[in-house]
Amino acid sequence: MKKTIFVFSALIIALLALFKLSSYAYLSGDASIEIIISGIALVFFFVGIYINRKTIRPSIDPSSSIDLKKVEQLGISKREYEVLVQISKGLSNREIANTLFVSESTIKTHVSNLLVKLDAKRRTQAIQRAKDLQILSI
Numbered sequence: 001m002k003k004t005i006f007v008f009s010a011l012i013i014a015l016l017a018l019f020k021l022s023s024y025a026y027l028s029g030d031a032s033i034e035i036i037i038s039g040i041a042l043v044f045f046f047v048g049i050y051i052n053r054k055t056i057r058p059s060i061d062p063s064s065s066i067d068l069k070k071v072e073q074l075g076i077s078k079r080e081y082e083v084l085v086q087i088s089k090g091l092s093n094r095e096i097a098n099t100l101f102v103s104e105s106t107i108k109t110h111v112s113n114l115l116v117k118l119d120a121k122r123r124t125q126a127i128q129r130a131k132d133l134q135i136l137s138i
Contacts, residue, residue, distance in 0.1 A: 015047075067133065088127050093111065
């Protein structure tokens with residue numbers, strides 16, 4: 001977190017310096033406005049590329065890290081597994097219901113079934129148990 005704050009602070013300071021230098025260059029008549037604007041656009045372009053590379057993570061094939069046999073052994077249905085994945089994303093029952101196009105009471109039933117099948121008392125416990133059993137790739 002501190003590194004990210006430092007990087008963004010350094011970028012902001014560099015951009016401010018670029019703006020100041022460009023305004024001095026324009027006022028002194030050394031550069032035209034088109035060159036200054038294109039220089040600033042290039043800086044923003046490369047900053048965007050840098051930020052994009054830092055935020056993109058390699059996609060992991062979920063089927064390779066998930067133990068599907070354990071899912072079968074626990075008796076978790078496909079829909080219950082979808083609910084488990086949505087729970088791991090931190091969504092509420094209402095949000096999961098809207099995402100999966102079912103009623104909220106159906107989601108409550110699936111969550112109850114998951115808690116029983118994963119031998120958990122809370123949703124967070126169920127997620128941790130699923131991670132331990134390698135049925136969630138998070």
